[in-house]
Amino acid sequence: MSQDARNEIRAFITAKFPRMTFTDEQDIFALGFVNSLFAMELVMFIEKAFGTRIPNEELNLDNFRTVARMADLVRRQQSAATAR
Amino acid sequence: MTFVGVVGAGVMGTGVAQNLAQSGHSVVLVDNDPDALDRAVTRIELDCRMSRMLGGPEVDPAAVLSLIATGTSLGLLAETEVVIENITESWELKSALYPKLDAACKAGTVFVVNTSAIPITKIASLTSRPDKVMGVHFMNPVPMKPACEFIPGYHTSEQTKDTVRALLESMGKKPIPVNDASGFVSNRVLMLTVNEAAFLVHEGVADAETVDEVFRSCFGHPMGPLETADLIGVDTILYSVEVLYEQFNDSKYRPCPLLKKMTDAGLHGRKSGKGFYTYAG
Secondary structure, eight states, X not given: OHHHHHHHHXXXXXXXXXXXXXXXXXXXXXXXXXXXXXXXXXXXXXXXXTTOOOXXXXXXXXXXXXXXXXXXXXXXXXXXXXXX | OOEEEEEOOSHHHHHHHHHHHHTTOEEEEEOSOHHHHHXXXXXXXXXXXXXXXXXXXXXXXXXXXXXXXXXXXXXXXXXXXXXXEOOOSOHHHHXXXXXXXXXXXXXXXXXXXXXXXXXXXXXXXXXXXGGGEEEEEOOSSGGGOOEEEEXXXXXXXXHHHHHHHHHHHHTTOEEEEOOOOTTTTHHHHHHHHHHHXXXXXXXXXXXXXXXXXXXXXXXXXXXXXXXXXXXXXXHHHHHHHHHHXXXXXXXXXXXXXXXXXXXXXXXXXXXXXXXXXXXXX
């Protein structure tokens, strides 16, 4: 699941910035292509694509810096939903 | 606390309503399109949730929304102390609205015109209260921007300036005084820059991403002109350039045909999901 999440997130970013090359661990905000407003799009995308609502305490820029961290965030939300 | 009417629930009106409510003012947001009002509420909720992540304060969406009433009738503005108008940047639409606002509001209500390029004195002439009409050019996204242009019209009274200045300061905005002329300072320069950047794309000199990269990487701008166009709204850029052209009758303000085509095609930028770039949503 985590790999699927990574792929989906990566596809979303690549569709928007086709020329940006980045690894799953690289800070996309540090590469100079995206600004913090893109973070809002990432939140909207993740909530829609993975059917989750990210709680306020997780709405932290650090959770959106890399593909890996975003996939971890998705996994946490999904396991929290399963636990409920 | 001031009771403020906000007219127009587009990108700017939504931001203004949110900023006012976050500052503890009571707001009535009016738009003739109920769908626009629904979108505004959704947008405000999302923006409040994101506030801390984007470097702002922690904001409780429920508390902010509890201060904002919405509706489609100008009659809701009757008792407001200040009305901030943010409808589409078009003389035709604004000139139709102001006499109606004048009739709907009590005599003491101050009108704030949020415009990119239309002269304030010209708008004040549409009302019976030119001394109570003031221009403010807010920047987008409104709740995050620390300053705005502050533009008195020819007849604007000192009392009106004081009222609007105090309201802006309570919203965390520094008002920068500028004299009344089409486009003020910001848009005389910015709209032409964006228009010329659109010409570069139109002529195939560079694609949008390259144009923006030059501004970001070479000039250190946080955003390039075409990302900015998508943020402001491609349609709003076109209307503003058209207003400048109309006001100065100078061919340097001729709008780029690409802006016209994109506007006609509905490629209005972030708010429509596609402009020079494509967005999620």
